[in-house]
Amino acid sequence: MKKLFALLMALCMLLGMVSFAAAEDDEFIVGYIAKNTVDAFHATINNAAKTALDALVADGTITKWNLYDGLTDPVTQNNLLEDALNMGADLIILLPAEAAGCAPILERCKEENIPIIVVNSQTDNTAELATSYVGSDDVQAGEMMANFVVEQLPNGGGYGHLQGIIGNSAQIQRGEGLHNVLDVNDKWTLLDGCEQTAEWQAEKAVKFAEDWLAKYGDQLNAIICDNDDMSSAVQAAMNAAGRSDIVCIGVDGNAGPLAMVKAGELKATVFQDGAGQVTTAISLIKDIKEGKTVEKNVIVPFVLVTAENVDLYLK
């Protein structure tokens, strides 16, 4: 046992000594820290990133790039940054899992003097430390959802709100936008106990919605969700319960909800152009590499998708 341990220690030290110097200077490596690789929305973003980054490799702007899977966990993302730095990354693209928890990643990049582009959602220190932020204004998405509900049901009524994971900037800002519109509208009331977190998950959302329907019946007229995985599932459940009059709407524009809009089962969804965000971010790499100043804040707008324009977004 002791021998083995000694051997291991010796090996570690030996490897430490023969280790190579840092990567050659003419290389340009991009570390892409994904939020995760399992959500439909982020899978779309990651695929768009792959296409755009592969194109940059092909035209010689960058030498190579690596995808690191953040597993929706800020601690993991902090660790992955270290891996990326060890791999000699010259530029980081980050899709933060969390606003506060991912802030040290930007501090670390500043320490190492490595440019970082934050995509999709912000960390608390994005405004001061990020080389650039490319995303959408989630407050706008929240307002869009609320306005759609107000338009569809001019008589007003009661609504429920299903939130994403608490603390995520998308959750906070979409909620903010929604309340901006509905809190000042006398015709609409948030039903008691009907603002809950379903953690972005469809099946949890449906459970809440079914309970609300049982409790409030006709008083429930709209359910606004922080993403459309939730809103589409909730709408399907309401339709099945014979209440297709309940307006459900969410954000993202995932394939399932879009198909439901096409089929007329879901009235609308708010499309977040994730692929557009990440390709815009990647298009900045060339300028950053050449030392040009890039725009600090690039906003990619949301789009309300209804039966009229759904064909543009269905793939």
Place this chain on the structure above:
Amino acid sequence: MRKVERSPRSILRMDQTELSIFMRRYGIGLVMLGMIVLLAVISPTFRKPSNVISILLQISINGILALGMVFVITAGGIDLSIGSMLALTSVIVGAVLNSTGSIALACILAVSATTFFGLINGLLVAKFKMFPFVVTLATQLVIRGVAYIISGGYSASLANADFKNIGNGKVFGTIPIPVIILFAVAILAFIIMHWTVFGRYIYAVGGNINSAVASGVNVFWTRTFSFVIMGFCAGVAGVIMTSRISAAQPNIGVGYETDAIAACVIGGTSFSGGIATIPGTMFGIVIIGLIYNGMNLVGINSYWQTITKGLLIIGAVMLDMFMNKRK
């Protein structure tokens, strides 16, 4: 600490298992060695000293959790509540730090809270003979809920900049403080598990509870205390985690029990209880770290990392069963 000699060991027939434990430990050590050599050959980055340091930093949180978990599993239990304990630690640290500014008070209160919940887990298991799986499945929800209540559901950044040093500071400018803490916990765990009467009791209770009772082992406190140790370790890991992300968050730590349990099992801890070693657990911890780091460096898709981890656990359990049969 007094080394316990032959007599209690022969009562509990430890000598035979000792041999198989040695085999097990040796086997998994070779696996780790193989992985290190392989990765060193494939990836130049892996050999960088800075990468060795970051692997150690990356395994420190899971390592401390696994070192607590090994006591629980060896005593015949399991603790699923540690992910929630991490979140509880985080929000308590946040609340105390942002209101009093005292780092020491924040850490002490946070670790006390998780240790207390460890005690609750232990009492429910030992006193009421409830299944550890069910007890901790339930307390995980309770603890997570408490964390949400304390934080009001919001994450908060930490006002005190010095607190960051616990997770991000370095000793002599090279070795991160979490790594030092990991090794300190490992040494402590080694002493408790292998050199104290209590450690022997843990093996005895997990190995054969009836003969443990017959030999006069205090089963109640041994089982309870194994959970207390776990709670303490979860608190320590939680403090480090909070410091690394320098934010108090009620939603972190989901799924962290999986890696801690995996490290124990890969390190030769038997799920039927009574068999484990601290060095073996350390190997397990390092192997999990190597899977994540190595595959990232080589550029293997994270889906495969998950599969690899799963297959390794199955492999380790098969090895465990094989060894037990031979015994």
